[in-house]
Amino acid sequence: MKWHLITDEQIPFHIQVRTLKQCAKEVELLHVRNQHASLQRLRQQIEHLLRLGFTKQQLILNYHTEAAIAWGLGGIHLKETQVDQLHDLKKAHPTMTIGASVHDLNAAQYCSEHGADYVYVGHVFDTPSKHGTPGRGLDFLQNITSNVSVPIYAVGGVTTHSATQCLEAGAHGVAVMSAIWQSDSPKTTARQFTKGDQ
Numbered sequence: 317m318k319w320h321l322i323t324d325e326q327i328p329f330h331i332q333v334r335t336l337k338q339c340a341k342e343v344e345l346l347h348v349r350n351q352h353a354s355l356q357r358l359r360q361q362i363e364h365l366l367r368l369g370f371t372k373q374q375l376i377l378n379y380h381t382e383a384a385i386a387w388g389l390g391g392i393h394l395k396e397t398q399v400d401q402l403h404d405l406k407k408a409h410p411t412m413t414i415g416a417s418v419h420d421l422n423a424a425q426y427c428s429e430h431g432a433d434y435v436y437v438g439h440v441f442d443t444p445s446k447h448g449t450p451g452r453g454l455d456f457l458q459n460i461t462s463n464v465s466v467p468i469y470a471v472g473g474v475t476t477h478s479a480t481q482c483l484e485a486g487a488h489g490v491a492v493m494s495a496i497w498q499s500d501s502p503k504t505t506a507r508q509f510t511k512g513d514q
């Protein structure tokens with residue numbers, strides 16, 4: 317199945333690198349999400365990822381649109397508060413992959429109509445990342461997948477098992493953090509996502 321791995325800024329970068337060394341070959345697309353790092357630090361991390369064997373095309377940078385463009389990365393992932401930039405960004409950079417995170421049907425429709433290549437919809441299941449807010453559930457996901465045409469990636473608490481349920485609810489793919497970063501065997505887990513095994 318199609319899946320994105322999202323970096324986790326709560327985990328020291330060198331620990332993430334250790335995990336990536338085990339599973340990088342299985343990761344088709346890495347979403348670099350580090351909302352608190354300086355641009356200089358982010359650039360160092362990107363360079364490290366390139367040395368690990370990722371291509372620029374495989375890297376999607378969260379939030380920092382100008383940096384993603386300047387560094388020639390494959391894509392930009394917008395926060396929901398940035399989706400008003402979608403149309404102009406896509407027009408100026410048609411070959412870049414531009415996605416966004418949304419949390420309701422209206423925002424998903426907006427992204428779909430303004431040129432997004434994909435949209436994350438979340439959070440579908442309970443996740444430590446959104447502590448205290450229960451997952452919105454598979455019906456919420458299904459309502460969005462049935463009403464927008466842009467490819468939807470389910471995010472939030474997705475595991476290799478629940479990924480299948482997300483596809484059944486119409487998702488094009490999934491985006492995950494802890495399923496890989498907390499896995500005892502990241503390579504096996506990554507393979508399971510790729511193959512769509514439970």
Ligand SMILES: Cc1nc(C(=O)O)sc1CCOP(=O)(O)O
Pocket residue numbers: 322417418436437438439440442443444445446471472473474491492493494495
């Ligand atoms: C990065 C992110 N965005 C979400 C959203 O709902 O927009 S949930 C989430 C966390 C995903 O981590 P995990 O796979 O460990 O639950």
